[in-house]
Amino acid sequence: MHEFFRFLHAIQKNTFTFVSREMDLLRQHIKPGEVYRRSDLEYYSTAIDRHLATLTKDGTLIKLNQGLYYAPKQSKFGVVPPDDRQVVERFLKDEDFLLVSPNTFNSLGLGLTQLYNTTWVYNHKRKGEFQLNGKTFEFKLKSSFPKIITREYLLVDLLNNIEDLAEDQSQTLDKLPNNIDSFNADALMKATQLYGNGKTKRKLKSIVRYVFQHA
Structure with a gap:
C-alpha cells in the first residue's frame, strides 16, 4: 500500500512539473503589447484553455473577444490599449x-x-x-x-x-x-x-x- 502511494505521489509530482514547464514555455512566447489568437498559443500547451484561464486570472493576458487575447503593456499612465x-x-x-x-x-x-x-x-x-x-x-x-x-x-x-x-x-x-x-x-x-x-x-x-x- 505504501509503495502504491509513493508511486501515485511520483506521478502527481511529475505531472505538476510537466504542467509548470508548459506554463513557463507559454509565458516565454507572450510579449507585452501583442495580440494573440487562441490558436497562436495552443502550440505551446497541451491544456491551452486551462492555461489561458490562469494567465487571464493573473493578468498576463486580457481576454478580448472573438478568440483574441491581449498581453497588456504598461506605461507610466497605466495599461496601453491594444492597437486597432x-x-x-x-x-x-x-x-x-x-x-x-x-x-x-x-x-x-x-x-x-x-x-x-x-x-x-x-x-x-x-x-x-x-x-x-x-x-x-x-x-x-x-x-x-x-x-x-x-x-x-x-x-x-x-x-x-x-x-x-x-x-x-x-x-x-x-x-x-x-x-x-x-x-x-x-x-x-x-x-x-x-x-x-x-x-x-x-x-x-x-x-x-x-x-x-x-x-
Whole structure:
C-alpha cells in the first residue's frame, strides 16, 4: 500500500512539473503589447484553455473577444490599449486590409459633421459587423484599396458611401465644385479610376468638367 502511494505521489509530482514547464514555455512566447489568437498559443500547451484561464486570472493576458487575447503593456499612465490594426490583423489572420473611420470625412472641408461609432475594414476575406476589444468594426469586402489613405482617396470613398451616411447628400455635393481645387487633380483622377464606383466616377467627371468650363 505504501509503495502504491509513493508511486501515485511520483506521478502527481511529475505531472505538476510537466504542467509548470508548459506554463513557463507559454509565458516565454507572450510579449507585452501583442495580440494573440487562441490558436497562436495552443502550440505551446497541451491544456491551452486551462492555461489561458490562469494567465487571464493573473493578468498576463486580457481576454478580448472573438478568440483574441491581449498581453497588456504598461506605461507610466497605466495599461496601453491594444492597437486597432493589430487586433484586426489577428482577427483576420491577414495583413492586407485598410481601416477607414467615416469620421475622417469631416476633415475634407465639405461641411460634414456627423460622428460615427464604427470603423470600416476593407478587406478580401470577411464581411459583417464584429465587436473587437469593445469597438465596432464593419468588415467590407473590396476588390482593391490603397495601402494608405490620401485626401483624394478619402473623397472618392466618401462619394462611394454617401448614400449610407447620415448627411445631407445634396448639400455636400453642392459644396464640392467650390472645393475641388483643394485636391490634387492627378491624384484624384487616379484614385477615382482605381477605387471609384460607377456613380462616383460619373459625379467627379461631371464636377471636374463643370469647374474647367467655368474657370
